[in-house]
Amino acid sequence: MAKVTSKSSPAVVFKSKFVISSHKKFKSYIDYIDRDEAIRNNAFSRYSLYNDYMGNPQKTTGIFTSSSSLLSKKEKDALKDKFLQAQNNGSILWQEVYSFDNDWLINQGLYDPLTKDLDEEKIKEAIRKSIDYSLEKTNIKDSSIWSGAIHFNTDNIHIHVAICEPNPTSQRGKRTQKTLDNMKSKFINHLLDFDNEYKEINTLLRDNLAYSDKKSILMKDIEMKKILNDVIKNLPSDKRHWHYNYNTMSDARVHLDKLTDYYIKNYKSKEYKELIDKLNKHEKELERIYGKGQEGKHLNKFKEYKDNKIKELYTRMGNATLKEIKELCSTTNINSKKLSKSNTIYISKKDINNISKALGSELDNIKNQNIYDRLQREIEYGI
Numbered sequence: 001m002a003k004v005t006s007k008s009s010p011a012v013v014f015k016s017k018f019v020i021s022s023h024k025k026f027k028s029y030i031d032y033i034d035r036d037e038a039i040r041n042n043a044f045s046r047y048s049l050y051n052d053y054m055g056n057p058q059k060t061t062g063i064f065t066s067s068s069s070l071l072s073k074k075e076k077d078a079l080k081d082k083f084l085q086a087q088n089n090g091s092i093l094w095q096e097v098y099s100f101d102n103d104w105l106i107n108q109g110l111y112d113p114l115t116k117d118l119d120e121e122k123i124k125e126a127i128r129k130s131i132d133y134s135l136e137k138t139n140i141k142d143s144s145i146w147s148g149a150i151h152f153n154t155d156n157i158h159i160h161v162a163i164c165e166p167n168p169t170s171q172r173g174k175r176t177q178k179t180l181d182n183m184k185s186k187f188i189n190h191l192l193d194f195d196n197e198y199k200e201i202n203t204l205l206r207d208n209l210a211y212s213d214k215k216s217i218l219m220k221d222i223e224m225k226k227i228l229n230d231v232i233k234n235l236p237s238d239k240r241h242w243h244y245n246y247n248t249m250s251d252a253r254v255h256l257d258k259l260t261d262y263y264i265k266n267y268k269s270k271e272y273k274e275l276i277d278k279l280n281k282h283e284k285e286l287e288r289i290y291g292k293g294q295e296g297k298h299l300n301k302f303k304e305y306k307d308n309k310i311k312e313l314y315t316r317m318g319n320a321t322l323k324e325i326k327e328l329c330s331t332t333n334i335n336s337k338k339l340s341k342s343n344t345i346y347i348s349k350k351d352i353n354n355i356s357k358a359l360g361s362e363l364d365n366i367k368n369q370n371i372y373d374r375l376q377r378e379i380e381y382g383i
Contacts, residue, residue, distance in 0.1 A: 010291035011104035014184040017049040018094045018173035021086070025049055026093045029162055033080040033147070034073070037062055044151065048160060049095045057151035057158075064124050065147050066131070082145050086164035092173045098127065098187060099158035104288070108192065111157065118157065120150060122191065127159055130187035135163075137179045143169045188289055227262060230255040232325060242326060244318035256318040263317070275313075279306040 019025055028047035032040045041060035062070045063079070071079065087093075105111035110119045127148055135141035148161040189195065234251040241248045244256065264272045286302040 009101070011101045011289050012184070012188060013097075013099040014180070014187070015050065015097045015099075016094065016175065016180055016183075018092050019049065020092060020173075021088075021090045023093070025095075026087050029093065029095075030080060030083045030087060033063070033083060034076045040149070041151070044160075050097050050160075057153050059152040061120065061150040061152075063147050063149050065145070066128055069121060069124055071147075079145070079147055082166045083147075083162075083164055085166040086145075086168070089166065089168055091165045091168040092170065094163040094173065096131070096161040096163070096183075097158055098130075098161075098184075099156050102155055102157055105157065110191075116152075118150065118152075123150065123159065124148070126187045126191035127161060129190040130183045131161060131163070133186045134175065134179060134183050137182075138170060138172075138175060140165055140170050143167060184290075192285075221266075224259070224262060227255060227259045228321075228325075231259060231321065235325070239326065239329070242322045244315045244322065253318065256321055257314055259321060260314050260317045279309055282306070 025047055028043075032043050032047050035043075037060050041057055044057055044060065063076060064070060065079070068075060102111060102113070105118070106113055110122065111117070131146055131148075132141070135144050135146075143165045144163055145166065146161055146163040148159055150157065150159050231252055234255055235242060236246075236248040236252070238248070243249065244253060249256075283302060283306045286305060290302050292302070
């Protein structure tokens with residue numbers, strides 16, 4: 001489980017560059033694939049595209065790939081042949097660097113500064129998740145090969161990865177910013193076991209958030225009935241527009257939000273506080289990992305996750321209410337696509353209970369499905 005620290009600079013930095021086949025760094029990388037770790041360590045600046053970012057490391061591990069955590073001499077020779085084939089055939093060479101703040105690694109229990117032990121296997125698996133995602137998104141998963149190595153420095157342990165295509169299919173080296181952002185998030189999510197963390201939270205909150213039978217209370221709720229009437233009075237005449245985020249729903253949306261606020265305050269305040277506490281904790285984790293970002297669209301981007309989750313909660317609960325109102329319309333013989341503003345709909349105690357139950361279900365869903373199961377594809381942060 002991730003631990004929160006107070007620093008505001010990024011704990012993990014991800015960078016990506018590429019060169020064409022004629023670039024001298026491509027040849028240099030090939031030259032050193034089959035050399036031992038000490039030689040590759042001292043020659044790092046000759047084959048790395050990141051000389052402006054880092055110098056030669058103090059120590060370099062053996063080469064790992066998608067299928068092997070430590071290549072044998074025979075495997076390194078075969079890998080070198082593949083990279084040479086790629087260069088001869090005009091492949092692009094991509095180089096990625098994942099760099100850590102060592103203090104953050106220590107706080108996460110991934111690095112012991114006394115013994116110099118690093119959880120290399122966990123980091124390698126996280127790299128594989130990130131690279132696999134990139135190769136799939138750029139449609140070169142079946143045609144590409146890659147190799148990586150971990151480099152140790154006093155302040156910043158980093159992982160250097162090189163990718164090429166022995167038989168090139170892509171002439172485009174540049175990836176979209178979205179792909180690069182998601183490469184980093186895939187790496188982070190796997191490294192910190194966020195998936196397991198979310199499952200734990202899910203188990204903790206599922207029973208608390210599940211709708212419990214409160215018919216005796218909800219059927220007597222006069223205030224909820226008043227707010228529902230305000231929603232109905234402000235709905236657009238065309239029932240096809242009865243979706244929370246439609247532009248024509250601006251007036252009704254105000255009252256839908258009031259209904260959600262009222263329901264949460266009076267029936268789900270404890271569960272909602274738990275949700276906010278979890279989101280606040282996760283926001284701090286994201287700020288530590290990604291930093292505050294640069295001026296422009298990435299500044300304070302780490303805050304967007306919480307904001308989007310709250311908006312999604314209100315959207316889902318609003319749509320749940322609208323669905324129940326549509327069913328109300330059908331039971332009051334308002335079957336046309338047009339609804340006159342003058343129509344009044346009788347809201348029974350049963351209707352109040354149905355809407356309350358729908359709201360409870362959506363509050364449960366927003367926590368279970370959206371916070372925990374959809375993280376990987378929704379977090380997009382750049383450095």
